[in-house]
Amino acid sequence: MxxxxxxxxxxxxxxxxxxLVSQVGIFDTVKAEENEAADVASALNYYQGSSYLEYLSGYEDASFGKDVKEIAAADYSESQGDVEKTEGQIIYTGEDSEVTWEFNVQSAGLYNLMVEYMSAEGNQNGIERNILVDGQILYKEMQYVSFTRTWKDVEEIKEDINGNDIRPAQEEVQEWRKVYVYDSARYSNAPLAFYLEAGTHTVTIQGVREPMYLASVTVRAEDGIRPYSEVKAEYAQKGYSAAAGEPVKIQAENLYRKSDYTLYQTADRSSAITEPQHPSQVKLNQISGNQYKLAGQWITWEVEVPEDGLYNIALRYKQDLLSGMFTSRTLLIDGEIPFQEARNLSFGYSGSWQVDALGNDEERYEFYLTAGEVHTITLEVTLGELADVIAKVDSSLTQMNQIYREILLITGAEADIYRDYNFDDMIGDTIENMKVQADILKEVSVYLEEEVGAKGEQVVALDKLNCQLEKMHEDPTQIASNFSQYKDNIASLADWIANVSEQPLSIDYIEVIPSGGELPKAEAGFFGAVSFEVQSFINSFFTDYSTLGQTVLAEESENQTTVEVWITSGRDQSNIIRQLINSSFTPQTGINVDLKLVNAGTLLPSVLSSQGPDLALGSVMGDPINYAMRNAVVDLSQFSDYEEVAERFHESAMVSYTFDGAVYALPETQTxxxxxxxxxxxxxxxxxxxxxxxxxxxxxxxxxxxxxxxxxxxxxxxxxxxxxxxxxxxxxxxxxxxxxxxxxxxxxxxxxxxxxxxxxxxxxxxxxxxxxxxxxxxxxxxxxxxxxxxxxxxxxxxxxxxxxxxxxxxxxxxxxxxxxxSGTCAIMLRGTECPDEAWEFLKWWTSADVQASFAQEMKSVLGKAAMHATANMEAIASLPWTKEEYTALYEQWQYVTGxxxxxxxxxxxxxxxxxxxxxxxxxxxxxxxxxxxxxxxxxxxxxxxxxxxx
Missing domain, CATH: 3.40.190.10 (Periplasmic binding protein-like II)
Known part of the structure; x- marks a missing residue:
């Protein structure tokens, strides 16, 4: 044994x-000594402290400080780890860096922190830092503060040979940004604040994820943003009037800059007048709310107006994902929030497209724009009026999870409903806390009902948990019988927070209209809509949806080789591979690829009937040897550069694809x-x-x-x-x-x-x-x-x-x-007539650059849950892991056994x-x-x- x-x-x-010991004894024995707990927390890199709301509650009467302290990044008082002065006053800070600046304020009060930064070459993930004031993380929101990167499209949208739009490749733009520090979840609409007494203080920026350059840090209170009424009065005083000329339309897909490579163009077929539109071809004609929804994301468009004057800004948009709720955006004109109301612009729910000018219930907002220069319009995702609500519920969820664990200590996961656990004596304070949390949920539910105008599905999770908490508080003997359901309701509340924190908004176009001008229509008329649907229906009989479009090389000749590749993983994955082929493989090699999306069970019968492809991607681990026994796949070790290609993978990844000295697949993923x-x-x-x-x-x-x-x-x-x-x-x-x-x-x-x-x-x-x-x-x-x-x-x-x-x-x-x-692999079928070209594709597909690009695109299309588990050991190093996470993964990888x-x-x-x-x-x-x-x-x-x- x-x-x-x-x-x-x-x-x-x-x-x-x-x-056999009493439950009270067990409960007491698990509490560690405070000094020991602090040591453990430090070892686990875990911050233990208050929330931002709790911190601010101690400074309700405090005013904002008057001082402005801008410090050049290179003028730090102390540094540790990966910190390097580059040129001028700029410093480079890596993931394991820590930089401290010292400053003095004469005016006590609340202050914010502004950082001037630029992303550095890394894994193209979001940048995260911890912020310490006077050597401390004052509240948990100062941990994992995020800084966005800047991205752009490399080229304009192109078409494939079938007339379908191909999403352009993206690249990161290294540009300086000067921003206030917000909490990463954006549960506060204003920048994070901290209280300083008059005297000498320090601020420290600690690396967590991704490197960055710093030019300056500024300690100051955010400039006061005037209300719209004052801005409007100023316009009148200066004699500004409505601009002359025609409206200027900006197609949303033609963006200038964006915060995330996930903010890519998509196709909308729900409306006949989405621009551009076609009954059979795929047209990238919108920015979709499926991607454009996370707090802190932003998109910038450029616009030039023909005349100086006042303009309205209208959007053709659709918010059909957050039922019964509104979503919010912050508007910036030329990088500045023009007035207070522009910080929280609301867009209501509807199942169809809408066209509205930015404004309130009484009037459209006016913006003064000058001709002869390029202006920028930026819309940043914000939680708006929901920020405080979500922050309250999130804080309450933390308390309710603690309540769950305290009950768990007594009852175990399966509470005995016939047993008297004597909860009153054992967790009396916890029972009182149930009432506190129930009241918070009730308050939030009432607020949402008033804002939306009806009790919609978005408050169901709140009401169920509120009712249950009140029941358990009033009669603790019901805690055991409700315990299992209580756990499920907590999970539902966590999902509620995640769902409501998403602020989806699809945009077709932005139109800058001379003030008071007529708005465009939101939907096609009856006959236009019917005509479009009929044409789409007829064309559906002639469109091959299994073949994903390819580009045509300028030098293409009749005898040019085409490799047929089948993939079973899904249409999103197929579209990403198609895009990578069009932008990389075919231009580099001169080899065309016919990529087809097929059902998983299609490959084997096709191979047996000699109708199979040249290559198959996404095969499960057991397939290569199963096919090899039937002489259906090619031994890849026969290629002269096989050994060089095999070095991309951990030796364990090749074990399952090797039999009797032959190798029948290359690994795609390994977990x-x-x-x-x-x-x-x-x-x-x-x-x-x-x-x-x-x-x-x-x-x-x-x-x-x-x-x-x-x-x-x-x-x-x-x-x-x-x-x-x-x-x-x-x-x-x-x-x-x-x-x-x-x-x-x-x-x-x-x-x-x-x-x-x-x-x-x-x-x-x-x-x-x-x-x-x-x-x-x-x-x-x-x-x-x-x-x-x-x-x-x-x-x-x-x-x-x-x-x-x-x-x-x-x-x-x-x-x-x-x-x-475990993992998946790519195989070459025995019947291929172009083995050399197929091998070129396999080498390209399993290369580090392509695997890293595919992983990034997967995450952009399907979100965080779709990080590609590539088998390429170089590629995985470039994925968005922190140094701590990658170190742990790499260490375990060395022990993996095939x-x-x-x-x-x-x-x-x-x-x-x-x-x-x-x-x-x-x-x-x-x-x-x-x-x-x-x-x-x-x-x-x-x-x-x-x-x-x-």
Whole structure:
């Protein structure tokens, strides 16, 4: 029996003894000493402190300070880490940098911070920094402050050979920006403020993610922005009048600058008069609210007006994604907010396109623009009037998660509804806090109903949780019976915050109209709409939707080679690959590509009938060897530069695609498990991240003592962790038999079973939901779960991280963290008539630059949850990981172990699953022995079928 399992069982015995202790005793024992907790928090890089709202509540009567202190970046008083003076007063700061400036103020009061910065070459991710005043992070919003990059389209929109628009490539523009510091979630419409007494102070900017250049930092109160009434009065005083001339229309897709490469052009077919439009061809004619919705994003357009004078600004827009709510934008003209009302412009919900001039219920806003110069119009996503509301609910959610965990300590995950837990005596303060949080939710619900004018679906989550909290407060005996539903309602509230924090707005065009001019119509007339729909319907019978359009080379000749490539992953992925082919592969190589989107089950029958493509992308790990046994794929190792190409990948990635000395695929993706952990909960319990299995089981004992859970992969993936860390393998040396009856495999299987039987680890669960509530603060999961947590659990940003999985200590003291991997691949079919050209495509597709570009585009199209798990080790380094995250990933990657694919291997996976199901009941590893003969018989039968033993 493995050493760590024996130790783990002794720990379990201790847990069982502690169960006899009173619940109050258990509750008290988990509280760590304050100084120890502070040390743990520091080790976990976890900030423990108040929110911005709580901080400001202590300065309700404070006024803004009068001083303005602008400091050249190079005039810092102290620096640490990756900091370098470049030219003049500019400094370069990396991810591990820390720069401090000293200054003096004579006027006490609230101040803001302005930073003049420019992005530096990095991984093209958002820039994040921590802000410290007098050596402290004053509130949690000063952690992970974001600074946007600046992007532009490289060229105008082009068409493919079918007349469909092709989205232009994008590039980053390194331009200086001077901005106030806001919280990254934009829960405050104004810049972050901090109180300074008269005297000497310091401000520190600490690197977190991505490098940046700094030119200056300025401590000052934000300039007062006048209300529109004063601006309008000034216009009248100066004698400004409505401009003459025709309106100027700016197509939204023809943008000048933007904050994010996710803000790309898309096609709208919902309206006949969206500009431009075509009944059969794809026209990129809008900026879509599916991308243009995250607080802090901005887009800038350029405009020249024919005459000096007053203008209205009108938008043709659609907000059909946030039902029953309005979304908001901040308007900037030539980089400045023109008046107070322009900070929060609202756009109401409607299922169809609308045209409105910017204004209020009484009047359109007027803007004075001069002829002869280029003006910029910027619309920045803001939470508007919802900012304070969302901030309140977010703060309340933190409290409700704490309430959940305090109940969890007493009842466990499955509360006994027939047991009297004596909640009044044990958590009296928590019960009172329920009432406080219920009142906050009720207040917010009433406010939203008044603003929207009806009780819509957006307040359902608030009302349900409010009702439940009031019920549990009034009658604590109902806490146990409501506990499970309470957890679900908290998750729903977190989703509500994420949904409402998104401010979608689609824009067709912006029109600058002489003041008082007529607005364009929002929709086509009846006959125009019907005509467009009829034409679209007729053309649908003649359009091949499986073939994605390609460009035509100027030098194309009749005998030019075309490589046919099939992809099964999805239309969004296909469109991105098509764009990369058109902009990169075909111009560089002179090889055309016919890219087709097909169903996953189409490839095998097509190959068997000799109707298959030259290449197939997105094949699952078992396909290459399965096809190779049928002589259907090409051995890629025959190409002269194969060894050079193979160096792009970790050696483990090639194992599953290699058989009998031949290599039948190149890896596209490779995934493996990581250890996810909640920093805040480990800190509360005085725990650190486990490095070995001994440490892991010690942490498990504390978490389970506090009725929390630990996640672990069940079945074959879980077994392989123990198997590979102890030097075992799934097959014998010549790959003719599975090792089900060998001691190493049985020990590994027993180790995995013990976690689910003796330690009662959950088998079926939603990792994201349990992790975000704190019910499962520690789990070994595929590292792609990082994407989902980043996208769907923003409320715990900064409270969690991932680390290499625990390992087995070897005789030399090294820690073996071995684990299995999974992934997808690209294969070349045997029937190809252009193997050299197909090989060129494979080399291009799996190269670092292309994989990195594809990953960035995937994220831009599908959001944070779609980070591409590329197998190219150079490409993954350029993806938007922090230095800490990439270091952890790279360390674990070095231990990843590939699993060979053999004929009949499906029996191995299937039968380990069957043995696991039985083993979860009996707890006996001998269940695996029952499947040994059947599994090895199937492997032998397949080897005979394919003539491998001759």
């Amino acid at each position: 493995n050493k760590h399992i024996r130790i783990g069982r002794r720990v379990l015995a201790g847990i069982m003894a502690l169960v 493996f498990p990581m250890l996810f952990y909640r920093k805040d909960i480990l800190e509360e319990l005085g725990l650190t991240v486990p490095n070995t299995w001994d440490e892991f089981f010690e942490v498990v004992s504390i978490l389970q003592r506090n009725n929390m859970e630990v996640g672990f992969p069940q079945g074959m993936p879980g077994m392989q962790i123990f198997l590979y860390q102890n030097g075992g393998s799934l097959y014998n040396e010549d790959l003719t038999k599975a090792t089900f009856n060998e001691d190493a495999t049985l020990d590994a299987f027993q180790s995995m079973l013990d976690l689910f039987t003796t330690y009662k680890f959950p088998r079926d669960y939603s990792f994201q939901n349990r992790f975000r509530t704190g019910q499962m603060p520690l789990a070994i999961q595929d590292y792609t779960e990082y994407n989902g947590l980043s996208a769907f659990a923003p409320e715990i940003k900064g409270l969690w991280s991932m680390a290499p999985i625990p390992g087995t200590v070897e005789e030399d003291g090294e820690i073996n963290r071995a684990s299995a991997c 699993t060979p694919e053999v004929p009949g291997n499906y029996y191995v996976t299937r039968n380990i699953g069957f043995a696991s199901v039985s083993g979860y009941t009996t707890g006996n590893a001998d269940e695996l022995l029952h499947w040994t003969e059947e599994t090895n018989d199937e492997i032998a039968r397949k080897r005979e079928e394919f003539g491998l033993d001759q």
